[in-house]
Amino acid sequence: MKKGLSVLLILSTIGTTVANAVEYSANIGWASEYLYRGIPQNDSSASFGFDAEHEGFYAGTWAADVGQGAEVDLYFGYTGEVRDFTYGIGATGYFYTDDFDDTYKELNLSLGYEFITADVAIGTWDGFDAPTRDYTFLSITAEHAGFYITGGSFSQDFDGEYLEFGYGTEIATVDVGISWVYGTSKLLGGNSDNTIILTVGKGFSFSKQ
Secondary structure, eight states, X not given: OHHHHHHHHHHHHHHHHHHHHSEEEEEEEEEEEEEETTEEEEEEEEEEEEEEEETTEEEEEEEEEOSSSEEEEEEXXXXXXXXXXXXXXXXXXXXXXXXXXXXXXXXXXXXXXXTEEEEEEEEEEOOTTSOOEEEEEEEEEEEETTEEEEEEEEEETOOEEEEEEEEXXXXXXXXXXXXXXXEOOOSTTOOSEEEEEEEEEEEEEOOOO
């Protein structure tokens, strides 16, 4: 009994230590227009999310108003760094509560060096009653002093490109941003268009000190 109790106490201590080491955070936000990879989703969209991270491993969820129901994302993965390089591998699922769109499932890869990051998403779209469609999305982002520029392009069964330039900063603990997006994505009714987007957000940390 004493040996069994000791094992339980050790396991309990390990579990508590790991739980305390996990960093939890949440976020809320609003965008004057919700575009994703240059594709229109909804005007004036509110969002919220929740994340957990431990030694590079992460998992979380994020949801946004898309007008006809909500988009709910689930994701997990690992990020790390070696000297000036950063890297990541993960998976994301995009789900919808109404008929706005069907499910997307992606493998996500990233590689960065100093202020430049390349991201690749290899995914499938369920396509409602149509055959499943495959796509690859590649983007490159450069960031400096709050400014950023991103260029992205679809290939395989999807077609389209977009360019985004923006600036983000923090004012009185609130994240604010402005961006200009030019997209030619022909998915979800997207056309060649210029869009100015304003964003406001707030992050919350629940990690134990």
